[in-house]
Amino acid sequence: MTPEFLITTLIIVLLPGTGVIYTLAAGLTQGARASVLAAVGCTLGIVPHVAASVAGLAALLHASALAFQVIKYLGVAYLFYMAWQMWRDTGALAISAERGKSGKAHIDPLRIVGAGVLINLLNPKLTLFFLAFMPQFVDAGAANATTQMLGLAAVFMAITFIVFVLYGLLAAQARDHVISRPRVMRRIKRSFAAAFGLMGLRLAFAEH
Template sequence: METWPMSLEYLLTAFIICLSPGIGVVYTLSSTLGGGIRAGFWAAVGCTIATVLHLVVAMAGLAAVLHTSAVLFQAIKFAGVAYLIWMAWAVLRDRGGVSVRPSEPVPPGKLVRRGILLNVLNPKIPLFFMAFIPQFVPVGSPVWLLVELGLGFSSMTFVVFMGYVAVAATGRERLLQSERAMNWMRRVFAASFAALGLKLAGEGT
């Protein structure tokens, strides 16, 4: 009888990984503060789609190509760095529809695309999945077990990010009433995007 791979250990590990602050978390929180639950929801959808794309890349073995092709890896990495730095500048200046302040509603498609771009331009993620998921799959297991684990991780990503959305939305009204708090939040998110960009730039192959 086959053992179900979606063990409590796997789910707990996935939960901790998804909970860790990163590009997707920062983007989802800033989107929620700027546009409310609706914006946070679509931001989380974009980040989750990016996770699915990374899982597809990893399972197709393309992550190995990224690992062996220094030129391709560096090209994708620095495209991600440039986008993160742009996001930092946009948040700091309240430009390009990227703001923690209330603004005109951003179309769902734009929020989703931005979430995908922010996360998909990190070539380290498919490499991570290639190292992480096989630990929970017995040797010789059918491909569908890998797909099941991948979908479980993606679902966990969405659930955790929506948790962040709920938390941000709860304190949103109070933050909006304080100009000083909003200025600090803008600087914190801008600094977070910049720091994540610099961290990505400093990572090797």
């Protein structure tokens, strides 16, 4: 592992994408615990892409326009679905102001993690990213090239999780300041809905 890999990975992870938006939305709408769960889901959603890259399926996805389009439009549909749920205040990111005996907001862990997994799973660009990015830092001629690839992927996932958790916790800190202001919260909710919708459009027009 080189400093170049760490720096490049950090830049890529820090850039706002669907996972970042989802984690921020989870923190703002449902609090710190939800943001951590969202980060877990987004990180787990990377695993299938790593497996595909190691197994050589990423090359097949790159070569097959049909496979790419199928996964792409499934991702587009899911992002639009998330935008619709966010707009209507339903689903995994429904705003929760109720608190139980512990003082924590009521959340559905499996739903939040599952949505995070799907957001990254249905992103064909992530598989192609591993196809194009990871091999640059792996000695292809080495006997342990696969092990190197898995090690780099593990570091990438760890950095993703840490950065997403930090994003989410920062958002959760602002939650208590806005949850008591329905008008502000409504604007924030609609902003996130618009963000999911725009990302869906961007993915829809992405070239293979």
